[in-house]
Amino acid sequence: MTPQLSSVATLLLLGSFLAPVSSSEIPPQAQLIDQRAFNVLPATQPPAEFNAKSPFVPPGSTGDSLSQKPFHVYDKEFLKIIGETPTLTRIAHSPKDPLYHEAVVWSKGTDEVFFVQNAGAKNASTGLEKSAIIQKISLAEAAAVSDKSDAVGLVNVAVVDSSPQVINPNGATNYRGQILYAGEGQGDNVPPALWVMNPKEPFNTTVILNNYFGRQFNSLNDVAIHPKNKDIYFTDTIYGYVQDFRPAPGLQDQVYRFNPVTGAVTVVADGFDHPNGLTFSPDGKHAYVADTGIDSGFFGLNFTRPASVYRFDVKDDGTLENRKTFAFVHSGAPDGIHCDSKGNVYAGCGDGVHVWNRSGKLIGKIYVPSGTANFNFAGQGKMVICGETDLYYATLAADGSYVDSEM
Incomplete structure (x- = not known):
């Protein structure tokens, strides 16, 4: 490319990047931020007064x-994700108990979305005395009320009695x-574990891993299947x-890899505060x-610690x-x-x-x-969002990334 053509291409690229979003491009439930x-504010507050919790x-x-227009457009790229008519509907509410917390999973076979209560939350009295529960909703019921902003009471939230209980x-x-x-x-004697549950009654469960060479994990937090090698990767932290x-x-916080065929368990990443x-x-x-890392439970908040997403390259051998x-x-x-x-x-x-491009x-x-601990896609253009005491159903243009063999 000649220098002149290179300059023209650069100007065109910058023009596209800097072009303002027209108000006519913004969907009714969205707003441009x-x-x-x-970039420059007339006054800012010190960290003790304004921080990550503000x-x-x-x-x-x-x-x-x-709140009135909950789809916030920070960049024009977001318009392709939300489409022309995104919607956000509150479909369930709990006065205090954080029933809608984590582990949002769409079961394609039953067309239901599963999620769990917050373990360890004071308003739930869960953790040591009793376990957090699993719940589910019908995706069809949620979709039927997507024309409303608030549909609390119109979607049934059912408790899932896993057996044995996860x-x-x-x-x-x-x-x-x-x-x-x-x-x-x-407690001391019920170790963290990976559990497999049938999404259909009787919701039978099986533990497939509960130790690292005889040592208890700390508190398993999240889990994902690699789309190519199909191994199980999971995080362990101190929550x-x-x-x-x-x-x-008894272990540092780290990321593990588990091959259920060979039984091999390996550490693939460490150096985190709380993965x-x-x-x-x-x-x-x-x-x-x-x-x-900024949130360490009873140790308190430390805003100088990570509130970060890290990206790794995955090698052909899965490391x-x-x-x-x-x-x-x-x-x-x-x-x-x-x-x-x-x-x-x-x-x-x-x-x-929050949504970032690649x-x-x-x-x-x-x-x-109220904040969001977890959420997930539930098929093309559908998403369920957990807001602790509120549960939401969203429609948008994007589709989730699924490992088809696992669905």
Whole structure:
């Protein structure tokens, strides 16, 4: 390419990148967030007064206005993800008990979405005395009320009586037509474990892993299947301990790989504060691991620690290398994390679901003021979002990244 043509191409590219989004392009339930409006603020508060736990309201906005149009467009790329008519519907509510927390999984065979209660939350009284529960909804029932902003009471939320009961489930994924749970364990004598559950009655379960060469894991947090080698990757962290339902940790927080055919368990990544959510790019070439290091339970919050998503290259042999910082979250910390079919990355954060393109640029949010620990796609253009005491159903244009053999 000649220098002159190169300059023209650069100008065209910059023009496309910098071109403002027309108001006519913004769907009714979306709003444009112009980041230039808060590059320079007339006043800022010290960290003790404004930090990762503080809601950021852009100039010209209010908390109500952010909620009224919950699809926040930070970059034009987000418009392709949400489509022309995105919707967000609250379908369930709990006054205090965080019933809608984590482990959001779509069971394609039953067309239901499963999720779990918060283990260790004081308002749930779960963790040590009793286990968090698994629940589910019918996706058809949720879709039938997607024209409403609030449909609490119109979608049945059913308790799933797993047998034997999955103890303090937290993360989950599809696995060979069933659901694979990362259980955090309970007390000294119920170790953290990987559980497989039948998504149909009688919801029978089997433990497939509960130790590392005889040593208890700390508190298994999240789990994902690699789309190529089909091995199970999972994170282990100390949240059971810092939420008072597990003993002091006996291992460092790290990411493991489990081959259920050979039984081999290996550590594939360490050096985290608290490794949390875990997912893979659709082609399996990258692994994404969330680190919620800013939140250490009864040790308190430390805003100088990670609230980050790290990306790794996945080698042909399934090992991880070339860790890099992919994103740092400004609100809360990234918890559950998933990719769509195009490789964009989504994470549950302190003010909803944040969405980055494959380069790590924040392009949009699905705003949930109570925060989002986890969420997941449920087929083409459908998503279920857990907001602790609220459960949401969203419609958009994007499709999730699934490992088809596991569905």
